[in-house]
Structure formats: structure tokens, C-alpha cells
Amino acid sequence: MKLVARFLFFFFLWTLSVMASPAYKEKLLPDFASVVYDRNGKIIGFFYKGQFRLYASYKEFPEALVDAVITAEDERFFEHKGIDPLGILRAAVTDLAKGKIVQGGSTITQQLAKLIYLSPKRTIERKLKELALARKLEEELTKEEILELYLNYVYLSNGAYGVKAAAWVLFGKSSLRELTTAQCALLAGIIRGPEYYNPFKHPERALKRRNFILRKMLRNGYITREEYEKAIREPLTPLKRPNRPRVAGYELDLVKFEIARKGIVPYDSIYTAGYRIKTTIDERAQRFAQKVLTRYAKRYAEEHELDDLQCAGMAINTKGEVLFVVGGTDYRESKLNRAFQTLRPIGSTAKPFTYLTAFQNGWSPLDFISNEQIEMPTGQIDEETGEEIIWRPENYSKRFTPFIQVRKALMKSVNVATIHLAMNFPQKIRKNLIKFELIKRSDPFDLSYVLGSFSSNLYRIVRAYSAIQGDGVLKEPFVISWVKDRHGRTIYRGSPTLKIVSDSQSIELLRSILQDVVKEGTARSISYLTNWFDVAGKTGTTNEYRDTYFTGFTTSFVMSIWFGRDSYKTMWERATGGGVAAPPWGVIARKLCKLYGCGQFEPSYDEIVKNYPLPIHFPEREMEELYYDELINSLREDEEGIVTISPEKTLGG
Template structure:
């Protein structure tokens, strides 16, 4: 009696189910039914850099990207008659009903793929007769409004497949480390299909034997149904479950991804919050081979220096762009997990002698020759500094490294050996022109303050600004704005943004070429001679930088293929150690990373070559005797204090 009553109720509800369809079915289909998807970030070679998402990790897979072997495996596992029925499979329901009635409760759903999709979209997982009725009604409505392919697409993008992966494409990444579904093997497709029935029960990392048995069962059933051949079955049955020892969880945060988000926000490429839900594909200029190598090298040097000098807060940073401005790598610290602060571009610190080339470039633009001489005698002056927002006067006596002075020094030698006092004497000929050079190279803004200490790099900056400015030294006065995003597509593959190099001319070529030749000497026999070995294979030019009390060290340089800057310092802004220099501390890891980049991209000789430039240096016009007669302390002070909006100094 109980059996007949339950069966009758089930049958009547089944017949009446169309009456409920309008109440539960969605009126906006396909795209409105799609869930939120993670955004994928790629490097320049198509390798996955990482993902942006919140909540469930889900990657969009349109139907035409889902391989047939995966579709057949899923149909075999979940709904053999999927392409034949109209959303409801009476045979399946009958089999399930017998089981349910026998048990006196819902045990087997007998659900088709369409019914499962209806449950995922609109219903709770609770097993009741009422929910089953609603499920049937919605499934029939879905079949009216969607094609079988659209139903499968939605289903395969929604289902949970263990280890935090929702949808088949996310599962391919987490379980197999594959970004493209087309790369899945037949055995892997069968495993995914088998997991649907019980994502945790058949978790291949937690329960490999269960998962293997279930996978092999699906393969045998595919053979029986004619989806695969006997040869394919025998070849596949012995394949390991997954090539991974543990889940390949998606990387969602790194110094490189931080730069991508920074550029999205700064340029307004897409609404910022949508990067977590819209399923974009973001293509970048990054090179993961260089990114990972640079991070490894800088951390190793950071560890070595920290151990040697007993420091627990030493940090490092590095950034490189190619000759068009595309960012190759960005390292913002020794370890992102320890400290996500991106010191490559999110902080500002003095850059020391990294700033000196701007003074020498200004000199060459104004008729000076590398063969000229400039005073290298010590001097004192009163300068204005800002303390707690108040301008105060302070006596300033700049020092040379090692406290060594000479009456005069040749201009090229002063830059090659990074001599502070000689550089200041040179700068006092045209301080306001140097300020304009710094503005033009975007090292400071037009309304920023300026004083003579800026010549020695006392102003705040970062690696992003340095590589941008040095890009003009690399390319005859053409400055490139660093950029990282080349293209963004929406989830349907439509291009919604393209990134392009942005360039501007900031100097005449000849003055830059003269400067570059001396910056080559910095590497060959100057303060960066620790990496002179590189010049056996390709041309290198650059400049070291060390700030007061050994708080920061830099090496910034370039080849024919890239521009790169490396920094070491402490977040506490305390001294690193006595004698820390850009040439001895920052240049060695710079050299290793440079060698790697050149192996990948090739580096050659500058044009025109060094010898050609040196041969055509302008003849000297500033000799020691003339300097002794003409240079007076008050002249320098008057020139320095000329109004910013006044005429250029001569």
C-alpha cells in the first residue's frame, strides 16, 4: 500500500511538472547563466603568470574548446542518452524511482545532465520530492531555451571537481597543470568525468585508488559504448592518474601580478573590480623565465649579504624593460610571501649616484667635452633643506668617497669614478638646466623642489622611474614609458584593449652617445668593473649608485636589448654595512641576470661603436688654468639660486 501511494504521487507530480516551469526557469539564458570566472594573466610566451579571482576558482571554457573525448567521457559517466532525451530521461527516472521507493526516501536522483544543471543553477542540494519536481520542471525549460551544446557548456563550467576547482578548465589546471583543455589525455578526461559523481570521494590526491578504479570504469564503459577503440583503451588504462604529486593551486599574488594590477588601475584598462569576476585574458610583456631567474638570483644575494653582515631586514628589488619599454621582470623584494610590498615601484628612496648621468648629459648638451677638466676641490655652502615641512638653512660640505680630492679632474674620469665633488663643481655651471633635464627625463616633476644635492641623487625615486629614464640613454635620447599589458580579451575572446609602446624624444642623440661611451667605461674600468667580464660578449653601459651612510645601493644599466636596475636596502632605512656600494653589492646580481636575458634575447654592440664616439669627442675648452681664473664661489651660489622660471644659465 505504501509503495503504491508513493509511486502514484511521484507519477502525478511528473505529469504536472510543466505547470511549474515558468516559475523557476530563467528568462535570460546562456550568458546570463554563466557564473563569475577568474582572469588569467599570460607572459609574452603564452605561459600562465597567475590568476585574479574571488570565491570559486573557475576558468571559462566555451563549448568549441572542450575536446570531444571529454564530452564523451562526461556523457558516459553521467547521462548516456543526453543527446536523445528532452531533458528528462524516463528510463533513468524509473530506475531511480524504484530505488527511492524501496528505501522510502530520495537516494538516487536519476538526474540527467540537464537536471543536474537545473539543480546547480537554482536549487539546493537537499534531496526531497519537491526539489526533484522543481528540478524536472526547470530542466524541461532549459531544454526549450538552450541547445544541447549550450547546456553542456554551462554544466562543464559549473561542476565542482575537487581541490577547489570549479569547471573542467580550472580542474585541468589544478589536477594536471594544463591551461588548454586540448592538452588533456583520454585518461585525464575519464578521470574528470569520474570525479563528478563524488568530488571528494574520488579526489585523486587523497584517494588515488578510488579515483583510479572510477576512471578505469569510465574508460571501459566508453569502450563498450563505442566512444573509444580497443587500442585506445589498452593504451590508456595504464596511464598514471595525474602527472602532479600535489594540486597545482592557482597563483593569485606575486610581484609581477602586482605590476599588472597597478597598470590596470593607473590606466583604467578595465573596471578594476571586474578583474576578479569577468574572466579576462591579460597578455603581458613579462617573461617568466627571466622573472623566476631574477627572483632566485636576487634572493640568493640577499641571503648571502644578510648572513655575512648579520641583517634580518635586508631587501632587494629589480626591474628590467626591453628596448621598446615592455617589462621583462619585476622583483619587489626577497620573497612576496614574506613581504608583498613592491619596492620596485611602490616606494620612493634616494637614488644616489644613479642620478649623476643627468648632470653630465646636460654638460654635453651645453658644449662641454668629456676631455674638459673640472675642479675637484672641497667646498662648503649653505643650502636650504626641509625639516617637518619647514625650510631651514644648513651648512653642507659634500665629500668624495674615501675623502680624496684633487685640484682638477677630467670630466669623463669624474663620471667613470663617480666623484661627488667634481660632479657638483660641474653642476654649478648650469643648475637650472639640470633641473630641466631631470624634469624632461621624468625623474622629478616640474613643481618639485630642487637643490644642488639632487645632482647626487638625494631626491626620492624608484626602479620604475630609473629604467624609464635610462631607456633614453640606451636609445639615443628616446625615452620609453614602461608598460606590461599588451592585450586584454573578454571571456568570449573579443579584444577590448591593446597596449603599445609610448615614446618621446628627450635629448639629442650625439650628447647621449657621448654619455653612453663613458657609462661603458664605468663597467670596463670604473665603479662597476665587477661585471666587466660581460663586455667579452656584448656591450654594457651603466652607473652605480650609493646613498648617504650606505643605506641604499643601486646598479642601473643597459645593453642593446634591455634596460635594468637593481637595488638593495633595508626597510628600516638604516645603514646596511660600511663599504656597501652599488658596484660591489648591486652590480654582481645585475650581471648574472643580464647574462640570462642576453642568452634568451641576444645582446650585441652599440651603434655607433665606442671607438667611433671616443674618436670624435669634441675638443676640450675648459682647462685647469681657465678654471682657476674664472671660478669663484659666489658665481656658483648665484647661478644655483636663479629663479626656476628665469632664463637658462650659460
């Protein structure tokens, strides 16, 4: 038996000598969770698998924590060479008296060796291995490195491994420097029996153990009598229950999506490498938006007896930084993130890009376009009748008129007029939809696309509308500001990808009409916002009222909101973007403006309208400028906003 033990002793010494290297400590470190912060430095989640452990370097340990741990576990730690003969002798006497191994007499270095390499089973063989390993650890590491490893390995109850994870779980502290002397003593005391001294399950035991450590610290001169008296009166923990690490959520899913898409770090390493990930998310806005959208979704569902109504929302600031992302009513019930993981038709959300194309090609908001019914053969045969299918786009009002002014057609979201306008330059519209990254170059294209028949999502929509807000400069949304490794070294910095997609003059014309959409158009339900700041946007509703959108912007942000059913069924008759999506958009917009401030667009609405280009497209034939005022005065507007020609001024009159 002695020969075997001696062989094992020298075998492990040889093994460790082979393993020794300048990066020895780094190789011994366990896996660590990555911490995710919002833009204000608030922890919003963690990425980890298995044990919840947060990396802490020795320099992060407060002096009181080191003193408490040394007091509790190994008073001669800084004096011995990994093995404490006095401790072993004391343990041996106890073991002989009991007739079995009941007390290890282990130093912190021995405990570390056991944590890294060995099982907790108490045997003579394991003890010999532990001694060999402890001696080698002392040879390769400084005392500070040993203590750093130890305090990153130890289990401290409630699923927390290592002192930094325990500080967050037990006390809600994200920095070890925030720990009080009493809290340091409690952590040190828990090491001996994590579940036995669990402060939430066994507070009396934990308190007794903590106070015992504090008395020893006083006796050993680590704390003064005044510090001791203060610590002894302190509650065990300020928390009613232990913190549970949040590992998933709609905004956290977007963070993981961006890491994978951009290859910022190896994807699996986010669960093991202990990164610090700073995001652009504002958790205040995130929580508020989730609350508002969920509340509206539940109210709509109750009113219309729906059991699968969902919501989604996303906002970016003027830099392209994502402020919040909501993917559904409740992440616990559905983890599908409808803001960027699904594709659905976007309806009239797409219309502004047809009108922008018109302005880029010399049209004025004051021009006129036809609003007469369209019938187009599709080339497809109806299987039941054997006849060719004819496409007949409808207006929401179910009415048609000879003509409508361009700005009114967009302001009131008139389908047929938009089709008539699009027929002037369909391929140029297609190129714009590609440039604004709403569709791909390989996607098919037909005139129904100008009405938003193609599928997209909120991520793409806010990206496209960022160029309307930003004078023709499109910004790729991003959610990661920077990533640091566990030692604080910056390994990635996020920044927007900018692309010029339009001239600013055409964008200004479009923006002025999108302001009219809010003031007196299809989104007038949120016109009250214009009492405080400028707002522009566009509603969107898809066939059979399956989807409703409102996408709008202020001087500070672009935000898109969606409501629909996962079953793709009709929500309810007359469910529109203006009536369903716009109201919660307005509530969230006020919150964002309180957080970030919102002002007036430049140039101003009045300045843009005053300088609208003279119209060149009149009913049926070109008219000289002297007839323009007379024509405008003869127009009247019906309740749906459709402009018609008065009887005495009909064509040819």
C-alpha cells in the same frame, strides 16, 4: 501539497520566461578566473576570488570528454527534452524501496538547473522546481550550450570547478585538447562524488570509477578495444600532487598595477570575467633574477649580520617591455614590491643627467671642472648651536683637488666635481630631470638633487635610462601585451609610449662615459662582461650607505638593481653600488644576453671617443689648442681616479 507544488512549477516557468533573452546562456555563466601568461605563452598566474574556475567553450571539449560525461551521467542526454522518464522511473523504484529519496535520476539538464539555481538538499519541493527549470533550460538553450554550462559549473575535487580548471589542477594541462581518453573518463567519473573519487586522496576508488566509465564507453561504441586497452594502462595523473593556482607574485602585482593605472578593464572584473592576459614577462628571466638576487641578499645579510636586508630588480627591453620585476627577497615573507611601490633616494644614479645637461650645452668630456671643497649656507639654523647649517658635500675618497676632467668625474662618480658642474646650469638640470620623469614639475629642487637626494624607484629609473640606451627616446615601461575576453576577442593591446627627451649626439657622449664606468670606473667589478658585449651603466650609493644601486644597459635591455634595508638603516660601512648591486647585475645580464642576444653599440665607443668635441673649459683660463697636449701629458691619476695637476704645471705656471 499538490496544489503548492503545481503553483511552484508554473511560477518557475513564468520566472524563466521573463529571464529569457538572446544572451540567455551568457547570463547563466558563473564567474571565471583570469589567466595570466608570460611572453612565451606559459601560465604564470591567475586572478580570481572564491571558486577557481576557467572558462571553456563547447568547441574546446574533446569528443572523448563529451562521450565520457554522457556515458557517466546521462546516456540519453541528446535524446530527451531535459527530463528522462526512464531515469525518473528507475530512481522512483529505488526511492520507494528505501523509503526516502536516495537517487535523483537527474538528467544533465536537471543537474545544471540545480547547480545554477537550487540547493543540493533533496526534497520533493526542490525536485519539482528542478523539473520546471530543466524544461525551461531545454527550451532556451541548445544541447551544446547546456553541456557547456554544465561542464563549466561542476565541481571536480581539489578546489577545481569546471573541466578546464580540473584539467590544470589534476593533470597540469592548460588545454582540454591535451586530455587523453583516460583523463576524460576520470573527470567524468569524479562528477558523481568529487571528494569520494578524489584521485590524490582516494586513488583506488578513482581508478576503479575511471575504468568503469572506460568499459561503458567501449560497450557503447565510443572507443575501440585498442583505445580501451591503452587507456586502462594509463596512470591516473602525471602529477604527484594537485596544482595550486598561483594568485600573487611580484610580477603579477605589476600586472594588476598597470590594469588599475591605465584602466585597461574594470579592475574588479579581472577576478570574475575570465580574461586571458598576455604579459611581456619572461618567466625564465623572472625566476632566475629572483633566485640570484635572493641568494646575494642572503649572503650579504649573513656576512654583515643583518636581518632586514632586501633587494629589488627590474629590466625592460628596447621596446619598453618589462622582462622581469623582483620586489624583495621572498614574496611569501613580504608582499611589498620595492621595485615600484616604494620611493627612496637614488644617489649617484642621478648624476648622468647633470653631465648630459653639460653636453647639451656645449661641454666636452675632455673639459675640466673644479673639485675643490664646497661650503654653502642652507638658511637653516642648528637648534643646538644656534648657527646656520652649512652644506659641505663630500667625496667618497674624502679628498679634493683643484680640477678633474669631466669624463673622469662621472666615471669615478665624484660628488663635489658634479656639484661644481651643476652650478653652471641648475635649472636646465631640473628640466632634464623632469623630462626624463625622475621628478615632477611640482617637486622642490636644490643642488643636492644632482647627487640623487630625491626619492624615486626602479620603475622610474629604468624608464629614464631607456632614453640613454635609446638615443634620447624615453620609453614608458609596460607589462601587458594584450587582453582577450573569455571568447577570445582582443579588447586591449599594449604598446610603449615614446617621448624624445634629448638629442642623440649628447646621449652618445654620455653613453661612452657610462661604458668607462664599467670598464675602469666604479662598476669595474663587472668589466668582464665587456669581453662578450658592450655594457654601460652607473652605480649609486646614498648617504650612510643606506641604498646601493646599479643601473646599466646593453643593446638588448635596461636593468636596475637595488639593495637596502626596510628600516633605512646603514647596510654596512663602505657598501657601494659597485660592490653590492653590480655583481648580481652582471650575473643576470649574462642570462638575459643568452636569451635575447647582446652586441656592440652604434656608433662604437672608439668612434665616439675619437670624435669628442675639443675642450673649451680649462683650469682658470681659456688655453689655446697648442697647449692642450702639453697639459694632458702633465696629468696623473691617483688610486681613486681623481685627476690632479702636477707641481710644475700649476696654475700660472
